[in-house]
Amino acid sequence: MPGVSAARAAQALDNGFLADVLDGLSRPRKSLPCKYFYDREGSALFDAICTLDEYYPTRTETALLHDRAAEIAGLAGPGATLVELGSGSSVKVRILLDALDDPAMYVPVDISREHLVAAAARLAGDYPAVTVVPVAADYVRGFALPRGVRPERTVVFFPGSTIGNFRPAEALTFLRGLGQRLGVGARLLIGVDLRKDRRILEAAYNDAAGVTAAFNMNLLARINRELSGTFDLTRFAHRAHYDAVRGRIEMHLESLVPQTVRVAGRPFRFAAGETIHTENSYKYSIGGFRRMAARAGWATERSWTDADGLFSLHWMVWRG
Ligand SMILES: C[S@@+](CC[C@H](N)C(=O)[O-])C[C@H]1O[C@@H](n2cnc3c(N)ncnc32)[C@H](O)[C@@H]1O
Numbered sequence: 001m002p003g004v005s006a007a008r009a010a011q012a013l014d015n016g017f018l019a020d021v022l023d024g025l026s027r028p029r030k031s032l033p034c035k036y037f038y039d040r041e042g043s044a045l046f047d048a049i050c051t052l053d054e055y056y057p058t059r060t061e062t063a064l065l066h067d068r069a070a071e072i073a074g075l076a077g078p079g080a081t082l083v084e085l086g087s088g089s090s091v092k093v094r095i096l097l098d099a100l101d102d103p104a105m106y107v108p109v110d111i112s113r114e115h116l117v118a119a120a121a122r123l124a125g126d127y128p129a130v131t132v133v134p135v136a137a138d139y140v141r142g143f144a145l146p147r148g149v150r151p152e153r154t155v156v157f158f159p160g161s162t163i164g165n166f167r168p169a170e171a172l173t174f175l176r177g178l179g180q181r182l183g184v185g186a187r188l189l190i191g192v193d194l195r196k197d198r199r200i201l202e203a204a205y206n207d208a209a210g211v212t213a214a215f216n217m218n219l220l221a222r223i224n225r226e227l228s229g230t231f232d233l234t235r236f237a238h239r240a241h242y243d244a245v246r247g248r249i250e251m252h253l254e255s256l257v258p259q260t261v262r263v264a265g266r267p268f269r270f271a272a273g274e275t276i277h278t279e280n281s282y283k284y285s286i287g288g289f290r291r292m293a294a295r296a297g298w299a300t301e302r303s304w305t306d307a308d309g310l311f312s313l314h315w316m317v318w319r320g
Pocket residue numbers: 034035038043046050058085086087088089092109110111112137138139140159160161162
């Protein structure tokens with residue numbers, strides 16, 4: 001992965017937004033990359049989702065981390081550097097920082113720049129002995145790790161089942177690139193949502209309070225704010241359903257009427273009922289995820305799940 005400074009990475013992201021939106025809305029099946037959910041508003045809405053009754057992943061993964069914290073600390077060893085991908089509000093990592101033996105450095109990597117900087121400042125205040133180095137970047141495009149980070153001391157923390165936003169073949173490529181970038185001996189602690197009853201899955205993405213709907217809709221509001229978009233939010237609706245064959249939740253924004261919307265002056269025609277596909281969230285079996293990671297070069301040393309088999313955590317080592 002090429003080295004990029006935080007400021008340059010942020011600028012590249014801004015430039016890419018317009019091109020990606022024009023491209024995604026020009027396709028026969030309209031789609032937008034889910035990474036663009038996360039501006040300041042989107043990150044705050046995601047935090048609100050994490051507190052919802054229906055959204056079992058956050059509380060289940062958090063409980064797993066609490067239960068396994070001592071074991072994870074033993075595996076990580078003293079003086080570890082934690083690199084968190086898609087760190088958001090850096091809440092879960094506190095469980096690890098509290099348990100680890102003298103953690104040296106914490107490197108939160110996130111695309112949502114303002115949210116990242118604020119979360120990193122709060123964390124640095126609460127953990128004065130830990131060097132906190134926030135990196136604002138798209139982790140798919142690449143990011144530079146601070147100098148002196150040693151692979152055998154590094155633990156990559158990738159919680160929240162964010163890996164599920166990649167198609168499985170892309171997840172494999174991403175995990176392989178991550179291992180190659182970090183080097184032999186690097187460790188990965190990754191949270192992965194599991195396949196389960198459709199009703200539980202669909203409720204998690206269609207909460208009664210409408211927070212997930214607001215999160216999805218914020219993408220259109222962001223296009224209006226940043227790209228001179230003319231989306232009328234009352235003429236679109238949030239949709240989420242589970243595709244059991246593909247093993248994924250799909251999120252869409254459905255046009256409720258025939259309409260034309262402009263983005264940066266360019267017109268885009270929508271039929272009534274036509275959707276913009278905004279997110280996939282793949283669900284795995286424990287064995288299926290481990291096999292995919294093994295093909296990418298990561299050997300699983302531990303897998304943990306809750307009593308109801310809702311969510312999984314995996315400790316993996318890069319073998320190359
Ligand atoms: C599902 S949230 C998970 C947040 C937190 N880690 C958790 O477990 O609750 C995904 C996070 O990844 C970030 N993110 C999404 N795509 C990204 C990308 N391509 N590069 C860097 N960060 C990304 C988002 O800004 C967001 O904070």
